[in-house]
Amino acid sequence: METLSYQKTFLDMNISQEDSHRSLSVPPRAKTTMMRHEDLEKHRADYATSLLARAAETFSWPVTQTETLGSHGHPEICGNPCIRFFYGNCQKGVNCQFCHLEHDTTKKKLDKTQRLCFESLSEAQTLSMLLNHMEMRCRKQNLTAQMSLVLACMRRRLKALPKHAHVTPEMVAILSTIFKKLTLGRLLDLIRSSRNVSNAFKAELLAVAARAVGRPIPAAGEATSENSL
Ligand SMILES: [Zn+2]
Ligand SMILES: [Zn+2]
Incomplete structure (x- = not known):
């Protein structure tokens, strides 16, 4: 009691x-x-x-779950879960850009060491590490064909960047444990949140990703993780 x-x-x-x-x-x-x-x-x-x-x-997800714009690609590459829906007061209904379908609510986050290491990576290091994990994740989830343009877009950007220092074994040791646990959506979030990746490339990549899952293309600079669990 x-x-x-x-x-x-x-x-x-x-x-x-x-x-x-x-x-x-x-x-x-x-x-x-x-x-x-x-x-x-x-x-x-x-x-x-x-x-x-x-x-x-x-605490479980609300029983009545409806697909929203943000649910496209659920659970691998949908928008972040909607905190307002979780607490029963999302007014946006099907037009909500966040996902209303059930998610594992323990959000996997980078700890302080991982965050500092991630922030120290150059754009090329960031993209090459994340591309590697996104390719693995796509194979595991059978999404390689659907995501082919997203992956191609990253490879092209990597080639266009000036010759760069390679990712070191220390960086891999710190970051790959957390990267392995993240969905494609969260790996893309990391690119979006990186200050070292060019904004023009981010906008292009996120537009390609949105098209690949049938979601509206995010407006430039749109914050998509606020109001999410
Ligand atoms: Zn979802
Ligand atoms: Zn919502």
């Missing part, structure tokens, strides 16, 4: 106070015990972590 009521508190708070910055209320046990400040903080943090973990285990 206790577990259930804790979950409900957490979920209610997320749904109704999504936009407020109110911190977690002090867990009931802590209110009745005199605790040193640090202990209280730690207790709060542990409490919040355990709530999050339990909510992630039990």
Whole structure:
């Protein structure tokens, strides 16, 4: 019973106070015990972590799922999952650019070391590493034919770039563990987010990718990961 009521508190708070910055209320046990400040903080943090973990285990996608513009190519290369739909308040319906179909909600992110390493890559290193992983992913998902123009576009860009330093074994060691876990959509997101890849090439590549999956072509500079899980 206790577990259930804790979950409900957490979920209610997320749904109704999504936009407020109110911190977690002090867990009931802590209110009745005199605790040193640090202990209280730690207790709060542990409490919040355990709530999050339990909510992630039990919170499921809304039962009624409709395909949206952002769902094309689901689950491999659809738009990011829609956070508003997840919390039951997306007003855009089928025109939403984010995906309303069920996703694994544990978002796979680069940790700090991986992020710093990724940011240190030149455009050529970024594209050659990601091309390699995208080719593997396409073979695994049987998408090589559908994605052929996207891959060709990256190969052409790589050839056009001036001679470059190769990707080192250290870079591969740091980045390939996370890259192997990412879908094609998330690998493309990394190209979009890279400050070292030219904007003109990004726009071209994302337009080719959108065409390959039948999605509207993103406007230049459009942020597509906001409002997503
Ligand atoms: Zn999807
Ligand atoms: Zn939506």
